[in-house]
Amino acid sequence: MLWSWQSIRARRTVATGAVAALVCVVVSIMFLFFAGNKEADTSQNRVTDAWNRVVPLIRQGPLPPVLQKGEVEAIQVVDEHGHVVAATRNLAGKPPIATFRAVRTQVSTARMLCPPTGLQGCMTVASYKVFQPQGPWLLYIAVPVVPWYGQTTSLLLAVGVSVLVTTMMTGWTYRDLTKVLGPVNAIRAELAEITATDLVRRVPVPAKYEEIRYLAETVNDTLDRLDEAYTRQRRFTADASHDLRTPITAMRTQVEEALLHPHDTDWPRMAEAVLAGVDRLQRLVTDLLTLAQLDARTSLHRDPTDLRRLVETELERRTHQKRIVKEMPESVFIDCDRLRIARLLGNLLDNAERHAASQITVRVRGDRSSATLEVIDDGAGIAPEDRRVVFDRFTRLDAAYARDANGTGLGLAIAREIATAHGGTLTIEDSERGARFVLRLPAHDLQAPG
Numbered sequence: 001m002l003w004s005w006q007s008i009r010a011r012r013t014v015a016t017g018a019v020a021a022l023v024c025v026v027v028s029i030m031f032l033f034f035a036g037n038k039e040a041d042t043s044q045n046r047v048t049d050a051w052n053r054v055v056p057l058i059r060q061g062p063l064p065p066v067l068q069k070g071e072v073e074a075i076q077v078v079d080e081h082g083h084v085v086a087a088t089r090n091l092a093g094k095p096p097i098a099t100f101r102a103v104r105t106q107v108s109t110a111r112m113l114c115p116p117t118g119l120q121g122c123m124t125v126a127s128y129k130v131f132q133p134q135g136p137w138l139l140y141i142a143v144p145v146v147p148w149y150g151q152t153t154s155l156l157l158a159v160g161v162s163v164l165v166t167t168m169m170t171g172w173t174y175r176d177l178t179k180v181l182g183p184v185n186a187i188r189a190e191l192a193e194i195t196a197t198d199l200v201r202r203v204p205v206p207a208k209y210e211e212i213r214y215l216a217e218t219v220n221d222t223l224d225r226l227d228e229a230y231t232r233q234r235r236f237t238a239d240a241s242h243d244l245r246t247p248i249t250a251m252r253t254q255v256e257e258a259l260l261h262p263h264d265t266d267w268p269r270m271a272e273a274v275l276a277g278v279d280r281l282q283r284l285v286t287d288l289l290t291l292a293q294l295d296a297r298t299s300l301h302r303d304p305t306d307l308r309r310l311v312e313t314e315l316e317r318r319t320h321q322k323r324i325v326k327e328m329p330e331s332v333f334i335d336c337d338r339l340r341i342a343r344l345l346g347n348l349l350d351n352a353e354r355h356a357a358s359q360i361t362v363r364v365r366g367d368r369s370s371a372t373l374e375v376i377d378d379g380a381g382i383a384p385e386d387r388r389v390v391f392d393r394f395t396r397l398d399a400a401y402a403r404d405a406n407g408t409g410l411g412l413a414i415a416r417e418i419a420t421a422h423g424g425t426l427t428i429e430d431s432e433r434g435a436r437f438v439l440r441l442p443a444h445d446l447q448a449p450g
């Protein structure tokens with residue numbers, strides 16, 4: 001994959017590197033200050049040691065002209081006239097390295113000289129007054145200047161460790177992100193190759209990295225549903241085309257036959273047969289249109305409605321071949337598109353009329369949160385294993401053909417879509433005899449609207 005500043009990997013790697021570098025710089029500065037202070041203390045101790053060593057020699061004598069250096073760079077003793085009385089070997093025969101002295105009551109003072117006379121490099125020179133009977137002498141002790149970071153090795157150590165830590169942190173982050181993002185890239189690459197006609201493929205599910213595993217599983221679940229929906233859609237299109245073509249072919253054959261034998265044809269009967277075909281086509285196209293509208297989730301024209309009154313009206317409007325038993329003790333209010341709910345009820349009643357032996361029971365009940373409408377018949381019922389498929393589009397059970405060959409198999413599919421669009425459910429539930437369809441819808445309010 002190309003390196004891009006927009007990528008998580010680039011940003012996280014650079015951010016981790018920057019934070020690691022910042023932390024290293026802060027810690028290094030603290031460490032170097034500490035090391036510098038320690039080195040300055042050590043340097044001061046060396047000067048004090050030299051002072052302790054030389055002052056007794058000046059006071060008690062004899063003062064040798066050549067002094068031992070010890071751990072300092074140079075020592076020089078100057079008498080009250082400014083003549084060098086004694087010095088370390090590196091200052092032998094050289095003039096005083098400095099001329100400054102502690103003022104007034106002070107006994108010592110120090111200055112940085114770059115370089116002091118007779119020496120090389122920058123030195124911290126301490127000047128001590130040593131009181132002698134003939135006048136104050138000066139003791140100069142020179143030590144190399146201690147930088148703020150102490151020794152160069154401390155500086156190199158701090159820089160080395162900082163570079164190492166920053167590089168390791170950056171490298172680890174880059175490697176970890178590359179490992180973590182690998183499965184994401186694999187999912188992306190697989191998804192990019194999946195097309196609408198190739199929905200059987202699935203993205204790889206990594207064994208590690210729980211979050212990415214969940215992502216891959218969710219993507220695969222979505223692909224499952226898409227595949228299912230696509231297959232359903234294809235089957236629906238094929239079934240719809242078939243069901244539309246059948247009456248058209250039948251009508252065409254009838255008309256062609258009639259035209260071949262115009263004198264032997266019973267034209268009124270032929271017209272009736274063609275009309276029946278047109279009826280069926282019209283019903284099919286209307287059902288398909290209704291389903292398309294429900295699929296497109298076009299908005300419903302909802303009104304607060306008394307479900308009991310709506311059911312009463314629908315029952316009065318229809319003619320019944322079977323006995324209707326109404327169990328609707330009270331008004332139940334719902335928010336609904338009245339035409340759609342009347343259509344749903346009409347579909348259930350059509351089926352019940354077709355399958356009932358003698359009686360259809362219509363029941364309406366309600367509680368605070370939901371309204372229930374049941375349509376129960378005393379026919380053969382629907383076996384539990386068929387209760388899911390009968391809601392599929394163009395599904396008709398064998399028994400239905402025997403009772404009425406004209407059904408389209410779209411009635412229950414439309415009914416369920418209407419229920420879903422209202423936020424409700426339509427199911428087939430157990431009953432003592434026959435089929436029991438149960439519609440549940442959210443209640444509007446138990447109080448009747450004014």
Ligand SMILES: Nc1ncnc2c1ncn2[C@@H]1O[C@H](COP(=O)(O)OP(=O)(O)OP(=O)(O)O)[C@@H](O)[C@H]1O
Pocket residue numbers: 347350351352355356377379380381382390391395396397398399400406407408409410411412413435
């Ligand atoms: N009350 C019922 N009793 C027994 N079987 C039923 C009942 N209602 C529906 N079915 C079965 O469910 C199938 C699907 O019903 P659906 O209403 O979708 O289609 P249809 O009634 O055959 O045709 P359409 O309603 O489009 O005229 C029916 O063909 C029938 O086999």
Ligand SMILES: [Mg+2]
Pocket residue numbers: 347350351407410411412
């Ligand atoms: Mg039906």
